[in-house]
Amino acid sequence: MSAMNWGILGAAKFAHEHMGRAIHAAAGARLAALATSSPEKAKPFKSFCPDLEVHDSYESLLADPTIEAVYIPLPNTLHVEWTKKALAAGKHVLCEKPIAMQAEEIDTLIAARDASGRFATEGYMIVHHPQWQLARDWLDQGRVGELRHADVVFSFNNPDPGNIRNKPETGGGSIPDIGVYAYSCMRFAARAEPAQLRSIIRRENDVDVFAHAFGEMENAAGRFTCSAITSTRLQPRQEVVFQGSEGLIRLTCPFNANVFSQAEVTLVRAGQPDLVQRFPGVNQYVLQVENFVRHIREGAPYPWTLEDARGTQAMIDLVRASEIA
The missing domain is CATH 3.40.50.720 (NAD(P)-binding Rossmann-like Domain)
Structure with missing residues (x-):
């Protein structure tokens, strides 16, 4: 072929x-x-x-x-x-x-x-990375008990006024640039959608440079609280935690694997040794292209559709509409 x-x-x-x-x-x-x-x-x-x-x-x-x-x-x-x-x-x-x-x-x-x-x-390349597939599997298996809270932080410092991420006319801002990661990852891993949200947003030159979205999300098992912070004016940081009644799952390099740090996902449960899975050298961009080709050539499943993207954009729209005055 x-x-x-x-x-x-x-x-x-x-x-x-x-x-x-x-x-x-x-x-x-x-x-x-x-x-x-x-x-x-x-x-x-x-x-x-x-x-x-x-x-x-x-x-x-x-x-x-x-x-x-x-x-x-x-x-x-x-x-x-x-x-x-x-x-x-x-x-x-x-x-x-x-x-x-x-x-x-x-x-x-x-x-x-x-x-x-x-x-x-x-x-949306992270869904092709094995650390996210593993995190989703652990949540599906109930490894943390009842999921009660999801916590996401993604930030970097980009004050350059000439950068397209800081221009409203090119769709700049922390919400479209990295909020798409923060909101999508909770939707993907927990198979959840927002139930109710509020947000605090700070802007410079009509572009959001900080956003904190918080509230509740809901999946087949019920509701859990959530918090997602994105910023383009903070020291670089990225971390995701899914916290349940009997344990938690932590991803310390959830978005920029091999760039920010090494991809690593940890399962923490009381009275048991931490289960740590590391993924050195995995290139999620290559996996994304290969899965794209296999989907078209062979009909293989593809983990992120336009319908999935629409769900995240609807959540982005809700974050903006739910801003606390």
């Missing part, structure tokens, strides 16, 4: 440092094309993928019949537009998160996906 040819829309730094390299390294995938009007921006990609074809526009890449799938790392406010254009061009789509700015926009993407007969999803 031939490798799936991929193209990238835009020479984003993240695409160069992570996803471009992941596509290049993934089994069953081939990084074949990049769309950028700047030859200089293409050079870093050619350093690890010398045969890369460079298109001078996004439209040109989408018109290339040899490209089967595209990865979209554009600014947040462009995700919906270019996902639709890629689907209309007959391409499968992996688009960076958040894939939309409001939940209703994802309804239009679901309709476009279904009409096209192609696969489209949000690049």
